Amino acid sequence: MQFIDQAEIEVTAGNGGDGIVAFRREKYVPAGGPAGGNGGKGGDVIFVAVEHLQTLLDFRYAHHFHAENGKRGGPNNRTGASAQDLIIEVPCGTAVHNTETDEILGDLVKPGQVFCAAKGGKGGLGNRCFLSNHNRAPEYALPGRPGEHLNLRLELKLLAEVGIIGLPNAGKSTLISAVSAARPKIADYPFTTLVPNLGVVRKPTGDGTVFADIPGLISGAHLGTGLGHDFLRHIERTRLLLHLIDATDVDPIANYQTIQQELDAYGRGLANRPQILALNKVDAADAEEVETLAYQLSQLTQVPVFQISAVTQLGLDALLQKIWQSLDQLTSTELEMIGGL
Structure with a gap:
């Protein structure tokens, strides 16, 4: 379709x-x-x-x-x-x-x-x-x-609670295929994903949470460069962003900053949306370099950085547990705001 x-x-x-x-x-x-x-x-x-x-x-x-x-x-x-x-x-x-x-x-x-x-x-x-x-x-x-x-x-604008963002080839499609029944096209080159993909991930309670793989974000996406301008709108309805960073790339920190700048330039509060950071493809990178990179990112962002491999499913259980906790906290906060009105 x-x-x-x-x-x-x-x-x-x-x-x-x-x-x-x-x-x-x-x-x-x-x-x-x-x-x-x-x-x-x-x-x-x-x-x-x-x-x-x-x-x-x-x-x-x-x-x-x-x-x-x-x-x-x-x-x-x-x-x-x-x-x-x-x-x-x-x-x-x-x-x-x-x-x-x-x-x-x-x-x-x-x-x-x-x-x-x-x-x-x-x-x-x-x-x-x-x-x-x-x-x-x-x-x-x-x-x-x-x-x-x-x-x-x-x-x-797709309805999803969790939006998976990151530069092309960061492993977003591989991750959504690992945690859900979605089967997007996966290949070892940028811009493999040309449309957003939705996948339902089951919580331990049995409830389903919709994840969206948002493709095409690169530098200048908010101006129409690449595919990002077409798909940034789909992040607007998400409650939580999962930011994937390729641990094997030349400069993962610069990649993180590129995506953040695009979210900020697009506006509509995307830059302030709650985020979880995850270093992907750690199985293909040097362990010491990954630890150093994770420390530098956590110091820069003041949030914990998860180390995962979507291919081998390393660290996915801990990552999903953090996502469930974050969504529950957001729900509690939203209910308190409603009760205070």
Whole structure:
């Protein structure tokens, strides 16, 4: 399945049905009066978040969405039928932007969450609504109002609690394949991963936690260099970042600083997101050099640095235990903040 996380579409709600001019024409009702019915309401355009979609691929070729128009009124005071709403299914985590103003109109996170993007027009009034003591036989009615029309940009941001970040070839895909059932493409060259990968990692309690492997972060990613600009948005919804650093690289500390600078330049609070650091591929590096490197990183960041090997699964149990503890602490903090409001 092709991964598409952005799409631009055009939505138009249905127009309201026209009211009509009509009079009662009954043999034994000499003064029947006006009997023109109102028009029906036009259909709304409604987005709904669903779990069975993981990409915006459906919008790759379908760009125009138009709800049905309301029906015109009928004689004998019959109101026209209102149109059915147009329901558009999107993946959970989809944000709806106004293309012209770049304003976020809706953010669909939970399954079943709905957002009305464009409201249908009201039906026009029939001539019966204009009956008065001064005008016993009105011969005019109102047309239905047009439905709203908007140009929208859909932006999918993956829903994951833990985001795995690092330079290309740091071992992110290998790690997510080692701790979950995800099977991303893995090869010994940079930019092997071209799309984010999701994997569910089971806690000791049996609950599942979603990990996301975020590809393509390099120097200048926030400006569009490499693939990072396309995928930095997927880190925004994560609660915890797992920063992987290749222990066999020439300058792992500089690599760490490069990613931090990109997070800071991108903004949206990513640089301040809680992080866990892990030196990967320690099985292929000199043990003394790894210890020295871990000490230097811990002094620089003031957080403990884990030494792991995603290939041999060395140190993964301790790393996962730290991740569970950190998520539990974040949950407790979030609950305290809610309770203090």
